[in-house]
Amino acid sequence: MGWxxxxxxxxxxxxxxxxxxFVTVGTTLFDALVKAVDTEQVKxxxxxxxxxxxxxxxxxxxxxxxxxxxxxxxxxxDYFTFSSSIAEHLRSASLVISHAGSGSIFETLRLxxxxxxxxxxxxxxxHQSELAEELAxxxxxxxxxxxALLETIADxxxxxxxxxxxxxxxxxxxxxxRFLGFPDD
Amino acid sequence: MEGEHHCxxxxxxxxxxxxxxxxxxxAYVFYRxxxxxxxxxxxxxxxxxxxxxxxxxxxxxxxLSVMPKDRFTPRFYIAAATDNMSLRKARVLEDSLxxxxxxxxxxxxxxxxxxxxxxxxxxxxxxxxxxxxAIVHALWLMIRTRPEVVLCNGPGTCVPLCxxxxxxxxxxxxxxxxxYVESIARVKKxxxxxxxxxxxxxxxxxxxxxxxxxxxxxxxxxxxCLM
Numbered sequence: 001m002g003w004x005x006x007x008x009x010x011x012x013x014x015x016x017x018x019x020x021x022f023v024t025v026g027t028t029l030f031d032a033l034v035k036a037v038d039t040e041q042v043k044x045x046x047x048x049x050x051x052x053x054x055x056x057x058x059x060x061x062x063x064x065x066x067x068x069x070x071x072x073x074x075x076x077x078d079y080f081t082f083s084s085s086i087a088e089h090l091r092s093a094s095l096v097i098s099h100a101g102s103g104s105i106f107e108t109l110r111l112x113x114x115x116x117x118x119x120x121x122x123x124x125x126x127h128q129s130e131l132a133e134e135l136a137x138x139x140x141x142x143x144x145x146x147x148a149l150l151e152t153i154a155d156x157x158x159x160x161x162x163x164x165x166x167x168x169x170x171x172x173x174x175x176x177x178r179f180l181g182f183p184d185d
Numbered sequence: 186m187e188g189e190h191h192c193x194x195x196x197x198x199x200x201x202x203x204x205x206x207x208x209x210x211x212a213y214v215f216y217r218x219x220x221x222x223x224x225x226x227x228x229x230x231x232x233x234x235x236x237x238x239x240x241x242x243x244x245x246x247x248x249l250s251v252m253p254k255d256r257f258t259p260r261f262y263i264a265a266a267t268d269n270m271s272l273r274k275a276r277v278l279e280d281s282l283x284x285x286x287x288x289x290x291x292x293x294x295x296x297x298x299x300x301x302x303x304x305x306x307x308x309x310x311x312x313x314x315x316x317x318x319a320i321v322h323a324l325w326l327m328i329r330t331r332p333e334v335v336l337c338n339g340p341g342t343c344v345p346l347c348x349x350x351x352x353x354x355x356x357x358x359x360x361x362x363x364x365y366v367e368s369i370a371r372v373k374k375x376x377x378x379x380x381x382x383x384x385x386x387x388x389x390x391x392x393x394x395x396x397x398x399x400x401x402x403x404x405x406x407x408x409x410c411l412m
Contacts, residue, residue, distance in 0.1 A: 130372040171408040
């Protein structure tokens, strides 16, 4: 009994020390992001910053990162293609590195997780970078291109990020109500 | 001979008068577009909600969740035929309304799918045919629903529906108010759908979520972030 208790305590300690970086490419693919994360420099930098695990959602991409069990105290690396429980992964992450889709961005911000958005330069209609850049200017997240990911991780100061206030659809409804001549509540 | 001349003249006159009436009517509809309705009635309005996909649908659901449902009744939801997710989300929202109220009461909501004029990767030649089918289908759905309120937020699917709603105003089938909410992802430039509905002055009210976009398109209304 006592031995089991001790083990549980130890497991708890390990869980506490576990700091996961979750990388997500969304519903399609973003090999440039997976490649950028799967470099020795980036993994080394993440470890230097105290992260212990790296979990990558690679989608339909063809670039497969190297798995690593964490031998010799190195970063534990794992990946998967798709999952219905992205929300769970986001919740248990200490840092999220995401593609620039608005769904992924706002889900992460709402959970209050530090976020680096990596913009896909290969997309034809690249209006998505607009949102990430604007939110980066407002200090809600960091925005990077795949080549600049290493620098961003090295220079980031998570303390300086500001929480994102929840959105509000009331102003839209108020204007519509007024336009249609509905009496005010 | 003279009678024939006279006949030609009167036909030409009638056509001219008819065209003039059409021009005057179109001008009147444009003049009224964007002006609030004068009637102060609280009668419910039939509402068409066009669901985009992914992020667009998520933003629309946020709008719907604070909408006073008793004023916007019945509700018709339209999504692209290839997008099952959006209608499922709308159904979840409508079901949650029923749970809170009388179980016997039927939800005043209908869910419909619409053919898209062009799928990603489709060739341009075949897309002429599919575009025609999509237009006829959109027309059929609009004749069936004849909404008094059209609420949409892109992308492309909503444009033909809004154009048809506008034509209904011109012809006198149904007067409707058209509302467009530009996506939160648009910070500096409008989307193509948004730009069309803004520039053609089809939308009665045009909402944007970033102040710099409002400054660029002064007829729009800044409403802050929906997400």
